[in-house]
Amino acid sequence: MARPILLAVDDDTSVLEAVVGDLRRKYAQEYRIVRAASGQAALDTCTQLKDRGDAVALFLSDQRMPGMTGVDFLSRAITLYPDAKRVLLTAYADTEAAIRAINTAKIHYYLNKPWDPPEEKLYPVLDDLLVSWHQGYKPPYEGLQVVGTRWGSQDHAVRDFLSRNHVSYRWLNPEAGNEAADALKARGLDDSKLPVVIFSDGTAAVQPTQMELAEKVGLKTQADNEFYDVVVVGAGPAGLAAGVYGASEGLRTLVVEPDAVGGQAGSSSRIENYLGFPQGISGDELAKRGFIQAQRLGAEFVTQRVMSIELDKQYRIVKLEDGREVSCSVVLVATGVSWCKLDVPGSDALVGAGVYYGAAQSEAAACKDEEVFVVGGANSAGQAAMNFAKYARKVTMLVRGKGLESSMSKYLIDQIAAMPNIVVETGTEITRFCGMEHLEGIELKTPRGTEYRSATSVFIFIGAAPKTHWLPEQVCRDERGFVLAGPDLKRVGIERMAGNGGAADRDPYLLETSVPGIFVAGDVRHGSVKRAASAVGEGSIAIQFVHQYLAGF
Incomplete structure (x- = not known):
């Protein structure tokens, strides 16, 4: 400045x-x-x-x-x-x-x-x-600025991407004053197409794609090499652990992540049962430390989306969203899971405009003095409720079950009970989202009958859908799409692994899929324990099996 x-x-x-x-x-x-x-x-x-x-x-x-x-x-x-x-x-x-x-x-x-x-x-x-x-004196802001409305789905996606990648920005809402209009006018733009991202060098991007945004803010989007020993797909706790152990043990390791390091755990406001952090730690901070550690040890990270994997004899060809390819000996799938969508009227049209899947840290401050609804009864929902309670006038948790005891850790239940502006409503579920341009209300099925509540922000934490549609068809999955590995393959009657049109003569390793050289770790694996510590453990021990696989070449 x-x-x-x-x-x-x-x-x-x-x-x-x-x-x-x-x-x-x-x-x-x-x-x-x-x-x-x-x-x-x-x-x-x-x-x-x-x-x-x-x-x-x-x-x-x-x-x-x-x-x-x-x-x-x-x-x-x-x-x-x-x-x-x-x-x-x-x-x-x-x-x-x-x-x-x-x-x-x-x-x-x-x-x-x-x-x-x-x-x-x-x-x-x-x-x-x-x-x-x-x-x-208030010095002029010279950093990145996002001009966009609160209720636009694209606007929300841009803010969420920047927040999760620790990119500082200033949000200019056209509905909150003339500053946004002045910033657009100075660049010959208007508010007909939002969001507009104004960068520190004075240039602007209208409705940028995630890849365009990643490149402009300095995130690495291209791999340095054409071949790696192991490509880790996903940078949640499992992927970060694999990056740390793979790089530290001399493997040429590439970690590919389309959104931000940390996965679902990275959006948790506070994890209090992770070993070694007696005061708790935010998922964002835990992910940041893992990322720095993996980079220091030599792991390479790129912001990209993996579109498919091709099998070429003993090699695996990873195809990326920008059309580039990288080859490797081993792929470790650690893509985690996404939240299940509510299949109720109005849900799809209002995603990002008052209906959010996940914690949406970028929206927390915007909920100041409002009533926020959190759907779900597991730890992630409880952590989000505690975080929103710092800003919102009231946080209402909507839980379909009879209580929290069967799905949430005891320490979190106690914290929620002690928070005066959090209310837990059990036996309750949403049956309709109401609103045109943004969420205005919700219809609920409650033990008392059908009710309508005014609402502007609903955050949903229910179920877990694996992100596995892009995997080769030879990679066996269960009926919900979770990847089968190790002993689970035999349990469902798959005794031999299918390679590139052939078969393997050995039993699969513990975290190896039905395709030799493709491993899986973390929440995306069938039968996994949905905890950050468990994912870290699987990501680290997967590297041991990767070594064994490579030794058999």
Whole structure:
């Protein structure tokens, strides 16, 4: 950010040089020192500075100047920089005029010439004025900005992607004032197509795709090499653990993640039963630490979506969303699960416009002083309720079952019970979402009958749907799409693994799928325990089996 400006004005060259010299000795580290040889030149300079968006902290002007006096200049400068501090330099004969100017020109101080020594007669005065200016100064935001409405699904997706990837941004809502319109107009745009992302270099992207956004904010989207020992698909707890152990044990490891590291666990506001963190840790922080650790050990990460895997003898060809391919000896599937959608009227049309699947951290602050509804009774729902309770006036948990005891950890049940603005309604489910452009209400089936509630934000944490539609058909899955591995393959009658049109002569390793060289870990595996610690464990031990597989080449 550019330094604020101190502007010195005097028509006497020798006096101006002395003023500028004293200012530079004291303030050059924090401020830019600018000079002008007349009042009119100073006004022209102020206009140019204003057009560039520069801040002026203080004017220091001589009184006796031909054409325009110091008082006249300071009076006219107020319209350009009303908050800048104004100091008048006067001779003793002009003292009375300077005192009158305190009211007429609203100057903040006057100094008699000469001001030697400046350590006693100049700097203490300017120091006080500059401290006062800084207290009221709000520097212009120069980072990334998102112009979008609260209720747009694309707008929500952009904000959520940036938040989960730790990209700082400022949200400008066109419905909340003129600032968004001004930002668009300055770039020749309007609000007909939102969201618009304005980057720190001044460029803008209209309705950017996730890949376009990732590239622009500096996320890595292309792999460095064409071949790896192991490609890990997914950067949740299982994928991060595999990245740490794979890289630390000398495997050329690539981790591919389309959204953000951490998976579902990364959106948890606080995990309090993870070993080694007695005060608890947010899922976001846990994921960030795992990411840094894996990178330090040599794992490579790219923001991409895997579209398919092709089998080519002993190699696995991973096809990415941008059309590129990477080859590897082993693929570890750690894609986790997504939340199941509510199959009720109105749900699809309002996703991102008041209906959200998952914690949606980017929406938490927007729910300040509102009533928020959380659907679900497992740990993830409880953690989200606790997080939203910091902002919302009231959080209502809608639980279809009889209680929380069978699905939620005891520590979390106790915390929810102690939170005065969280209400748990059991035996209750949503039967309809109501609203046109955004959510306006919900219909509920309750033990008392059908009820209607006004609602603007509903966060859903129910069920778990595996993300496995992109896998080769040779990879066996159960009826819900979870990947079968190890002993589970035999249990369902698959005794030999199908390779690239052939078969294997050995039993599959513990976390190996029906295709040799394709392993699975974490929530996407059939029969997995849906806990972050369990996923970390599977991701780490999968690497041991990867070594055994590679040793058999």
